[in-house]
Amino acid sequence: MESASVAAGAHTADDHDHHGPPEAHQSSRIDRQTLGILLFIITEAMLFGAFFASYFFLRVVANEGSWPPEPFELPVAVAFVNTLILVSSSFTMHWALESIRAGNKRGLQMGLVTTLLLGGTFLFIQLNEYIHVGFSARDDAFGSIFYGLTGLHGAHVFVGLTLLAIATTRAFRGHFGSDAKDHLGVEVPGIYWHFVDVMWIIVFTTVYIL
Amino acid sequence: MIQAALVRPGWWRALAYFLIGSGFGFALVIGLRAIAGLDLFQTEQTGYPHIVVPAITGPLGFLVGIGCFDYWFRWASGAPTIPDDHADHGARTWRDYFKVNTDHKVIGVQYVCTTFFFFFVGGFMAMLIRAELAQPGTQIVDPGVYNGLFSTHAALMIFVFVIPVFAGLANYVLPLMIGAPDMAFPRLNALSFWMLPVAGALFLASYFVPGGAFDAGWTGYAPLSTGAPLGQSFFNLGVQFAGASSVATALNFLVTIITMRAPGMTLWRMPLLVWANLSTSLLVVAATPFIAGVQFMVLFDRVLNTNFFESAFGGDVISYQHIFWFYSHPAVYIMMLPGFGIVSEVISTHARKPIFGYRLMALALIGIVILSYTVWAHHMFVAGMFSWLRVPMMITTLLIAVPTGIKIFSWLGTLFEAKIHLKSTAMLFALAFIVTFTIGGISGVMLGMIPIDIHVSDTYFVVAHIHFVLFGGSVFTIFAGVYHWFPKMTGRMYDERLGRVHFWGTLIGTWGTFVPMHWIGMEGMPRRVADYASEFGAWNLEISIAAFILGAVQLVFLYNMIVSWRYGPKAGPNPWRAKTIEWQVSSPPPIFNFDEIPRVVGGPYEYGVPGARHAIMAGEKAEVKPPERTEAGIGAAS
Amino acid sequence: MQGVPYLRLLGLVVALTVVTSVIMLIPDWNGEQASTAAPKIDQLLDVAIILSSFVFSVVMVMLGYSIHRWRARPGDESDGAPLHGNTRLEIAWTAIPTAIVLILAAYSWIVLDDMEATASNAMPVEVTGQQYAWSFEYPDENIQADELHVVKDRQVAVEMRALDVLHSFWVPEWRVKRDAVPGAPGSGIDDDFVVTPDRAGTFTLVCTELCGLGHATMRAPVVVHETQAEFDRWAAEQEPIPPEQPQPAAASSA
Ligand code: HEA
Ligand code: HEA
Ligand code: CUA
């Protein structure tokens, strides 16, 4: 996300009224953006960790009866279909990235748009589930943590979609190329999107299946 | 004119966007409530969504307005990125310090000044606390205000002083030390900084809302916090901004350290300050989200009436403490490890010796990082948590003394056969730190022993421990660091005589204030009380007097820094004759740090080793040539 | 490293350890002792003080000697000796503290188990904290009171309740402390404990968990009776627990 100042070193040569910084020495094989997003994902995973911790305290420590507690029921089937939708979006994301690696801009655009649509569908179904699930975040700690975990994840889907929307806009303006450094703007949101997917599988397994 | 001011990033636009953001949040809440057919204003004690939501959107508006996001918005919209002309890099006048700037040196100074501002505000609250406690009974403030005072005191000191001031000092020196032209993500760095004043302002703003400042302690335990007046929401939000700031900085440090070291700077040639910030950043990245998460849950319980901590509806009260301490214990090392780094730099430089056992020093840091994730429940020995968890936590807690001890002993080893220069205030603070922190650590070990903790938990013994490790530990290292790098940052020398006055006053004040707290704690004085049994009156009076002395000498420090910054004698590039790279460039350093990246050829502390070099600077062949761009630095302000 | 009087320094460490320990052991830091746990905890503290005095003396002697001996003369611009480390020394200062803290941990564990051993004749008491008062129920006697009355040398099995927020039970002379947690009794919350008072008299129960405006004044008298008979006499004068007491909201988790 931050490539400009790195790139800045490159065009200083023909800049006359000021001096740019010297190019930093690259002391690791991994580039900054990728490392940055990986570390950010650790942070994000830990944020989920806080909510998972709460989930297990509520479920295992504070709750004595069955889980979900008596009157509550979760629409597992719908959520399962939704899971399939989100997981398939990881594949389309991969397709987008592979396309631009091969220099196929059309494939990149199509891949991103499909991913966006799948992600949007996921969010839409999730919202629908909230409307029909029959309980709210105020109904018992179970309701709170259910909405807490799925809502936190939903917020991440939203952020991921925003990043992808940016990448898509730029893809249609032809900003990306096949060189690794020319499509970081796809690769980095892509890593994030895969993370959102994997996180959903964990959330889904914990909340709906276990 | 006005129009232009509102378009350009800056304070006018920040004000405008702040108002727009707040107005938007307000309208959003009122609008949604109107649609849902609810009362427009929910003003039960904890609710107030029409204030809480603007307290999020307003600050975000401020950040947009001041200009933190301009570049990213342009980039995100797919507009061609304009070539960077470095207009936002380096400071030419003092006004540049009040703008969004992407130069790590400017950001470092911004950080240090802002955090010290909060130090004085937090210290002022401590003075009020001590004034109230000077005598039994309530004289100056009522218990409600008192609870607000120590809560805000601690929140300011921890979240917007100690944690970020270390980030600020490292921001300034770390890229220089590793031979990098800047941090890895300069714009993110600027955003990190600007979130800080926002966090501090939110904490302070809580004084002006109905019900007064947040008053559930800096730990904000549920369910006291979930039922507390509106101010508590400002704590929840302030912590989010401070936490986001510190996570962003930690990411930035990690990426910078991993990918931007100068050629030849292997891991085992990094100065220990770099190692310390590497370890700290690992802690921040993995622990801080926990406090963010738990403060969100409290906020939800308060504003949305969820039941995370509502025991009547299946919530679990103690889970708050587990999640909170899973962050906040590592946080105490977040507040100490960078200080360890500073002390290593200061001691080796002013004792003219290589660090004794350098590798073990670095490994001890990593050991502390790992161990500190395994000890959180030592804050909960009497909390009614699972009793089987206590003994394992006690053992890990006590084991932390081992890597910490390695550091203490290695510093002492460094002093062996050294040339110890006591003239420098930085060195005095570093040496005093060793003594004071050892005492604070030992009281920590006692707290870690369950039967003792059962007796002294939540008493002044703990308050004594807190201040011995945080004031005698962290803050002493902060002072050492500020004095040590003052010449580098400002290009001028501070007054060593005033420095010594500050040092001795602080040392005596600290001991006079915090030593007797151990005693009254063990005898039976609980913490967080505005009033206490009269048998503790005499010691409390003594403590208050010592605290006022301690407060007064901080004004000497303030005077010394401000006056020396303006009028101090010019400092050369390397007044301490240190070996690390930041001292090999001018003071203050050139706007882009280096014309060419230096080459590292040896360890950072090879004092006394004939012919040893740490780094070869690019301009070295033409050493006579004076560095040309010094006037762009801070010195220009004077 | 010639010319360093190691033996004398060692002697200094020992002497300083002894002096510090002796000075630190004179005062009764924790005040009066009035339960069987108190002397055990105080003894543990004494051991901790002695070992800490040793650690502290080592640090002080090393630091003091170095400053005294190797202080740079004004104008001396030379460097110190380029020592980079000493593996044996480094092993020693890793191993010795490890041993010390493990000893402290083991001893603490023993004391803890000892303190928490339950007796068969314990008297159950339910202690309830609410903003800002304590109340006590005696299920065996079926009475309630707002003072805590117990019998000397008879173990008390305290069950903690909180009606609103966290509170904490502390009688400094007994050296016991435990939080009262809303929602208890319930699984996962372990806020019950035992204590055996061994001195008759009147003490004060202090709330030590921040619970709001009245936290500082949330106290209750604690009376330790000399004999069971004396206690029974007091008990006979107390109000019975009302039979159909509405369950506090906190206890009826949904
Ligand atoms: C900079 C911050 C900092 C640091 C570094 C520490 C360091 C330690 N702390 Fe502290 N602590 C706090 C800040 C800090 N603490 C705060 C703010 C609280 C209160 C929070 C609140 O409730 O508000 C707290 C509370 C606290 C408690 C809970 C008390 C209670 O509420 O009941 C405990 C209990 O175990 C504890 C233990 C320790 C230990 C074992 C260390 C160890 O890391 C210390 C290790 C260091 C040494 C031991 C000295 C040097 C070592 C040697 C010279 C080697 C040889 C030593 C021996 C063999 C003993 N701390
Ligand atoms: C880094 C952290 C830090 C620092 C530096 C300090 C510094 C000080 N603290 Fe604080 N303190 C905490 C962290 C810290 N504290 C924490 C975490 C708690 C626990 C809170 C809780 O229970 O939730 C606490 C609680 C606490 C209490 C216990 C309150 C209670 O339990 O009831 C007391 C009481 O004496 C106290 C006193 C002091 C004093 C006298 C100082 C002195 O060192 C301050 C020195 C003074 C100054 C630096 C100010 C100088 C300024 C002036 C003289 C005025 C000039 C004014 C302007 C220019 C505006 N602190
Ligand atoms: Cu009850 Cu404090």
Ligand SMILES: [Cu+2]
């Ligand atoms: Cu801790």
